[in-house]
Structures are given as C-alpha cells and as structure tokens.
Amino acid sequence: MEILTMVVTILQLLCGLVIILAVLFQSGKSAGLSGAIGGVADSFLAKNKAKTMDAKLARATKWIGAVFLILTLVLLILQGRAA
Template sequence: MAVVKNILTGLLVLVEIFLIGVVLLQSGRKAGLSGAIAGGAETFFGKNKARSFEGKLQRWTKVSAVLFIVIALVLVILE
C-alpha cells in the first residue's frame, strides 16, 4: 500500500506543477487596450476557439484540475 501512495503522491506533484504552468500561460479575460482594438478579430477566432492555443490551454486546465481532485481524493481515502 505504501508503494501505491508514493506513486500517487509523485503523480499528484506532477499534476500540480502542470496545472500551475497551464494556468500561468493563460491570458486574462480582458486583454486591456489591445483587446479593445482587436475586438473585431474575435468573430473569426470565436468559431475556432477550441482549435486555438487558448482553447487547448482551457481544455488542459480542466483535465488537469479533474486529475488533481481525483488523485487527491484517492490519497485521502487510502489514508
């Protein structure tokens, strides 16, 4: 049982680091003045948002957050 806990703890640390990195790479909701000027470009990118870099970052944030919660709950249950 100790081996499983150690493996899950190591995996949890890796997911934590990945989650922090993905969140830090995302831009804010409002990009300031440049977002106001380039607002017309949102109509094109809005359709293809899932394929853009921002869309991928959002997807990876959700996946890593779910993994973090599941692994943390499994570790608590194993205690």
C-alpha cells in the same frame, strides 16, 4: 500500501505542477469596460476560438484539474486505510 501512497503523492505533485504551468501560459481575459466594448469583435472571431492555443490550454487545465481532484480523493482514501 506505503508504496502506492508514495506513487499517488508523486503523481499528484506532478499534476499540480502541470496545472500551474498551464494556467501561467494562458493569456489574460479582457475585463471591465474595454471587455464589454470588444465583445462584438469576439463574436466575429469566435468561430476559430476552439482551435487557438488558449482554448487548448483551457481544455487541458480542466482535464488535469479533474485528474488532480481524483488523485486527491484516492490519496484521502489511502490515508484513511492506513490510519
């Protein structure tokens, strides 16, 4: 059981590092008054939005976050059985 806990812990650590990198590589979102004014241009360019690198990174962040959450729950269950 200790080996399985160690493997899940290592996977969770790697998943956390990948989440950090994915978030750092994303560009910042416009906010405030300039974001409200630039909203018209965003709607014109939104048709290719799913193909951009930021969209792919956002999608990857969601999936990796879900895997991180599942690994956390598995680790919690494994720790509960060991006690």
